Amino acid sequence: MKALFDQSGRVAVVTGAGSGLGLQAAACLAELGATTFLLDLDEARLEEACAGLRSKGLPVQSRVVDVCDAAQQGAVFDEIVAAHGRLDVVMANAGVSGGRGPMARAGAIDAVDIAHWQQVLDINLTGTFKTLQCACRHMKTFKRGRIIATTSASVLSPEPFVSYSYSASQAALNATIRLLAVEMAAYGVSVNAIAPGPFVTGISGGAMADPGVQQTLSKRIALGRLGAPEDIRGLVAFLASDASSYLTGEVIALAGGYPSAPLAATAVTPQPPRPQ
Ligand SMILES: NC(=O)c1ccc[n+]([C@@H]2O[C@H](COP(=O)([O-])OP(=O)(O)OC[C@H]3O[C@@H](n4cnc5c(N)ncnc54)[C@H](O)[C@@H]3O)[C@@H](O)[C@H]2O)c1
Numbered sequence: 714m715k716a717l718f719d720q721s722g723r724v725a726v727v728t729g730a731g732s733g734l735g736l737q738a739a740a741c742l743a744e745l746g747a748t749t750f751l752l753d754l755d756e757a758r759l760e761e762a763c764a765g766l767r768s769k770g771l772p773v774q775s776r777v778v779d780v781c782d783a784a785q786q787g788a789v790f791d792e793i794v795a796a797h798g799r800l801d802v803v804m805a806n807a808g809v810s811g812g813r814g815p816m817a818r819a820g821a822i823d824a825v826d827i828a829h830w831q832q833v834l835d836i837n838l839t840g841t842f843k844t845l846q847c848a849c850r851h852m853k854t855f856k857r858g859r860i861i862a863t864t865s866a867s868v869l870s871p872e873p874f875v876s877y878s879y880s881a882s883q884a885a886l887n888a889t890i891r892l893l894a895v896e897m898a899a900y901g902v903s904v905n906a907i908a909p910g911p912f913v914t915g916i917s918g919g920a921m922a923d924p925g926v927q928q929t930l931s932k933r934i935a936l937g938r939l940g941a942p943e944d945i946r947g948l949v950a951f952l953a954s955d956a957s958s959y960l961t962g963e964v965i966a967l968a969g970g971y972p973s974a975p976l977a978a979t980a981v982t983p984q985p986p987r988p989q
């Protein structure tokens with residue numbers, strides 16, 4: 714069984730790997746033996762993350778990349794493939810929070826700033842799509858590979874703590890992943906999404922920064938706690954490995970049983986009925 718999860722001799726790329734879930738995913742792939750490239754646009758964060766992994770003797774390298782910059786990202790993928798002659802695992806994980814959801818006044822539909830909405834979609838949806846394009850361009854020629862996207866369990870049912878822009882981007886990504894799996898099956902490439910529930914990471918600007926929201930959300934998680942970044946490791950190891958050889962096109966919630974309580978428990982303020 715150990716051989717099924719072995720990544721020795723393989724090459725992995727993780728975007729948004731400077732912190733949180735991406736950093737844990739990169740550490741996991743490197744520990745399993747893959748030469749792992751950590752990509753992030755935050756250079757300081759990236760260097761600190763990489764230094765930490767290197768100090769443990771792990772085979773990691775860093776590249777500063779903004780996933781929104783197709784030319785920059787494409788050049789980095791080309792450089793990695795030219796140097797190593799292969800590309801085995803790509804985890805498209807970079808993303809941002811879209812701010813507060815409609816539970817807060819600032820997140821109500823009439824308060825949404827369209828420029829901000831567009832910015833979130835540009836990063837979470839279009840930026841991730843550009844990562845998928847880079848991965849597929851190379852994996853089509855190698856006729857093998859594993860693609861994993863990080864989406865969100867918060868869009869599998871309505872979540873009023875989460876912003877419209879974030880919900881729209883993650884739901885669109887789930888649809889994209891399912892469709893891409895169909896195209897890439899002919900090339901021996903599997904494409905799946907990990908849809909995390911509420912995790913405590915450094916993701917800023919959203920409802921998760923609020924301890925009150927964390928408390929409310931944890932009551933709606935069957936396991937009774939928010940996710941810790943390390944909780945993503947097992948599923949990354951599985952989806953990146955030969956152990957998942959008959960799995961593609963799946964959006965897998967990694968959410969401790971969230972949401973286990975009905976939405977009504979946290980519903981927005983009820984509106985009076987319309988006058989007849
Ligand atoms: N934390 C949660 O509760 C949660 C839940 C569901 C899904 N997710 C998703 O998981 C992914 C990772 O989030 P996290 O919670 O680890 O947050 P995080 O902020 O700790 O990590 C995200 C990383 O992405 C990087 N990044 C942001 N924009 C980028 C860009 N344009 N190009 C390259 N790198 C960029 C950031 O610098 C950061 O290092 C995101 O896609 C997020 O939407 C998080």
